[in-house]
Amino acid sequence: MIDVEETYIENRVMVQPNHANNLQTAHGGHVLKWMDEVGAMSAMRFAGNSCVTARINQVDFERPIQVGDTSLIKSYVYRAGRTSVRVRLQVYRENLRNGKQQKATESYFVYVAIDDDREPTTVPELGVSSDRGERLRDEALAGEGQ
Incomplete structure (x- = not known):
């Protein structure tokens, strides 16, 4: 069983003029x-x-991310089906000079696991073993229907 927290990833992209x-x-x-x-x-x-x-839920851009700022993307799995995986994604505008973060957008994506033959394949059960993991899952479940 894979835990919610094991799937948590943060990534940053410096917004350049070509973006x-x-x-x-x-x-x-x-x-x-x-x-x-x-x-x-x-x-x-x-x-x-x-x-x-497989699917991207609604995406509302709440605020722009300026050239020179960083796009901070937070992602984690909060629900799993037989072959599908639901992922919550949050994007923040981050000013590296002062560390200030402002939410730019968020969404919920669905992915399907595939094998070497590119056929859908089963995924493991998702576990929650910490207060933080439970909070992340609960926040995602509460927000996915909005």
Whole structure:
């Protein structure tokens, strides 16, 4: 059994001019790509197999991430089915000079584990063995329907 906390990943991307739109903020397509990559990492860490994106829940961009700021992506598995993995993703605008973080967006992605023949394969059971893991799972379950 794999624990929620074992799937937790944080990644940062420095927003460069080549990531920007005409307003000098991170292009939404880049943000979605970064989310998908980090979410897949959490899903693969959990499943022990390659995982492909099956579904992306609603994504509302709450605030822009400026060129020169960092996009901080937090990801973890909070629910598992037979072959599918549900991952919560949160993105923050982070100013490296002062450490201030502001939520930019969040979403819930579904990945399917696949075997070497690219066929769906079963995933392990998800465990929760700590207060932090329980809090992460409960927050994700409460927010996924919104």
